[in-house]
Amino acid sequence: MQWQTILLQQHKGVGLITLNRPHALNALNNQLIIEINQALDLLEKDPTIGCMVLTGSEKAFAAGADIKEMLDLSFPQIYLDDFFSLADRIAQRRKPLIAAVSGYALGGGCELALMCDFIYCADNAKFGLPEVSLGVLPGIGGTQRLTLAIGKAKAMEMCLTARQMDAQEAEQTGLVVRVFPAEQLLAQTLQAAEKIAEKSLTAVMMIKESINRAFEVSLAEGLRFERRIFHSVFADADQKEGMRAFVDKRPAQFTSAKGHHHET
Ligand code: DAK
Numbered sequence: 111m112q113w114q115t116i117l118l119q120q121h122k123g124v125g126l127i128t129l130n131r132p133h134a135l136n137a138l139n140n141q142l143i144i145e146i147n148q149a150l151d152l153l154e155k156d157p158t159i160g161c162m163v164l165t166g167s168e169k170a171f172a173a174g175a176d177i178k179e180m181l182d183l184s185f186p187q188i189y190l191d192d193f194f195s196l197a198d199r200i201a202q203r204r205k206p207l208i209a210a211v212s213g214y215a216l217g218g219g220c221e222l223a224l225m226c227d228f229i230y231c232a233d234n235a236k237f238g239l240p241e242v243s244l245g246v247l248p249g250i251g252g253t254q255r256l257t258l259a260i261g262k263a264k265a266m267e268m269c270l271t272a273r274q275m276d277a278q279e280a281e282q283t284g285l286v287v288r289v290f291p292a293e294q295l296l297a298q299t300l301q302a303a304e305k306i307a308e309k310s311l312t313a314v315m316m317i318k319e320s321i322n323r324a325f326e327v328s329l330a331e332g333l334r335f336e337r338r339i340f341h342s343v344f345a346d347a348d349q350k351e352g353m354r355a356f357v358d359k360r361p362a363q364f365t366s367a368k369g370h371h372h373e374t
Contacts (some may be wrong), residue, residue, distance in 0.1 A: 123307030125153035135173035160307030165210040172219025210299040221250040232292035238274035310348035311367035
């Protein structure tokens with residue numbers, strides 16, 4: 111595959127996608143969103159991959175949607191194309207996706223990080239939704255996911271004032287899980303991803319779906335959903351292996367979802 115806007119590497123069960131438009135601080139253009147999805151398609155189909163990581167450069171995770179590409183678009187055009195709807199597919203992945211954010215994560219870049227299952231960041235990270243300064247609003251989930259992540263007060267203030275949040279505040283508010291020195295960010299993220307990749311992929315995917323349900327349904331429905339999924343994993347070989355390994359006092363060898371290759 112010849113990539114123009116990303117790099118793709120695979121190691122120890124982890125797929126690493128690196129945004130690669132350095133001249134534009136990884137601004138998200140159409141091609142970049144297409145390529146992220148193509149890479150995620152490949153990684154999700156690859157039975158050896160158990161976790162995916164999305165990162166940028168040290169200076170910028172992504173400085174937003176590509177302003178130069180958007181400038182002259184008309185309302186009927188973006189409405190007809192359902193502009194940026196392809197981005198939804200990034201958030202709908204089955205396998206876990208971790209964001210490793212260094213430098214700027216602004217506008218669409220911040221929204222892209224919010225589409226991932228969780229975010230680790232470097233101590234130089236800057237998060238912001240500056241769309242209001244451009245006469246628009248966050249359009250790839252920012253007003254919704256940021257609000258769910260950090261609450262109404264902070265989300266409202268950030269989106270209305272375009273203020274940037276630093277790494278420390280991002281950790282305090284729960285936007286990110288942990289902050290690392292910039293030079294350690296990728297290694298630490300890959301380490302966590304490798305740990306996830308060693309687990310039962312079936313269990314990992316069910317946990318991801320079940321947690322995401324919490325944002326969409328009532329507690330009673332969410333609990334019912336969780337219990338049904340819990341019941342269903344007893345039909346999976348990894349449950350037998352995981353519990354048998356515990357009883358036998360040996361490490362589990364999870365294979366059930368990893369052996370299957372799906373052609374689509
Ligand atoms: N788009 C295009 N190019 C960008 C860019 C962006 N978002 N951000 C930076 N660049 C380019 C700069 O134009 C510059 O290119 P040259 O001039 O060298 O050709 C190069 O990257 C380096 O940037 P700077 O020279 O500005 O670098 P500095 O270190 O001085 O400043 C900065 C870094 C991150 C503070 C600054 O670049 C900046 O403020 N960037 C823009 C940040 C921003 O406003 N981001 C939000 C974009 S709006 C929608 C869905 C989503 C959206 C809209 C609609 N629909 C569903 C319809 C989302 C919108 C956004 O994300």
